[in-house]
Amino acid sequence: MERTALSRIAVVTGAGQGIGAAVAEDLHTRGHRLALLDVDAEKAAATAARIGPRAAAFAADVRDPAAVRDALDAVRARFGTPEILVNNAARTVPRPVWEIELDEWDDVLATNLRSVFVLTRELAPAMRERGFGRIVNMASLAGQQGGLVAGAHYASSKAGILVLTKIFAKELAASGVTVNAIAPAATRTPVMDGMDPEQLRAAEAAIPVGRFGRPEEVAGLVGYLCGEDTGFITGATFDVNGGVFMR
Ligand SMILES: NC(=O)c1ccc[n+]([C@@H]2O[C@H](COP(=O)([O-])OP(=O)(O)OC[C@H]3O[C@@H](n4cnc5c(N)ncnc54)[C@H](O)[C@@H]3O)[C@@H](O)[C@H]2O)c1
Known part of the structure; x- marks a missing residue:
């Protein structure tokens, strides 16, 4: 039987560039309406304009x-x-780890982890009421294994996301709302732009698949998890890391 794709309303944070922009584009391609939230209003607006008519940018700092x-x-x-x-x-x-100032620790945790707590509590109750919802949290290999490059504050925030995903998944499981995490690693986005090319080459050589990941490869999984047929998948963490970490 042919299934009619439903057009849902999606909010993607940090959608101005990188993986977030690819996620917004993928969900748009699947027919959804897209709200791109980013602290960088210009980037979010440019990305929304590029993606298409059912996408719009909303400026917001997820720490606030x-x-x-x-x-x-x-x-x-x-x-x-x-x-x-x-x-x-x-x-x-x-x-x-020895050089992280407390202000920076608090800022990274507020950006990466507290934002998940805040946004989920803002949006999940209405999803629960209507009996359908899809929440995907971007974690990281760093939250499983400690950071290759990023600091202990980043890694701790991502580890926090893994357990917060399970907590919200349990809370919402009976009401048609799924909550899952993706743990990417070594995905080529603007976040790598400032890094030393020699270090990047060495990092790439160490990836079993032999190359960096593409944002679209993470986005495709997000798009799938946000579909109509994935209601039995919840509380899970999916690795998208080119084989860097196998469990
Ligand atoms: N690229 C990788 O290899 C990799 C690996 C593991 C995990 N991840 C995770 O994937 C996600 C996307 O990574 P990326 O490489 O695309 O990152 P990126 O730095 O290229 O993009 C992050 C986006 O988030 C926005 N942002 C930052 N602070 C914000 C705030 N306070 N409020 C609102 N928006 C804010 C930025 O403006 C930017 O558009 C992140 O959660 C990251 O931790 C990425």
Whole structure:
């Protein structure tokens, strides 16, 4: 039997560039309406314009719960009630554990982890009420194994996401809302632009698949998990890492 694809309303944080932009594009291709949330308003607007007519940008700093609430009100006014949430925004900071200042620790945790707590609590109750929802949280290999490049604050925030995913998955399992995590590694995005080319070559050579991942390879999995037929998949973590970490 042919299935009619439903057009859902999706919020993707950190959608201005990199994996978030690829996720927004993938979900748009699948017919959904897209709210691109990013602290960088210009990048989000440019990405939304490139993606197409059912995408719009909303400027918000995910560290700021009041700004997030305002942006989500604007999303609801523009599109309606979101049924898909992709928590992707993050700050990646390479720093030896001994050199991390407390302010930077707090900032990275607020950006990467507290934002998942805030956005999920903002959007999940309405999903639960309507009996359908898809939440995907972008974790990292760093949250499983410690960071290759990124600091202990980043790695700790990503480890926190893994357990928060399970907590929300259990809370929401009976109401048609799934919550899953993806743990990417070594994916070629602007986050690598400033890195030493020699170090990048060495890092690439160490990946069993023999190359960096592409943002679209992460985005395709997000798109799948946000589909209609994935209601039995919840509380899981999916590795997208070219074989760097196998378990
Ligand atoms: N690229 C990789 O190899 C890799 C590996 C593991 C995990 N990840 C994870 O995947 C996700 C995307 O990574 P990426 O490489 O595309 O990152 P990126 O740095 O290229 O993009 C991050 C986006 O988030 C936005 N952002 C940052 N702080 C924000 C804030 N306070 N409020 C709102 N938006 C904010 C940025 O403006 C940017 O558009 C992140 O969660 C990252 O931790 C990436």
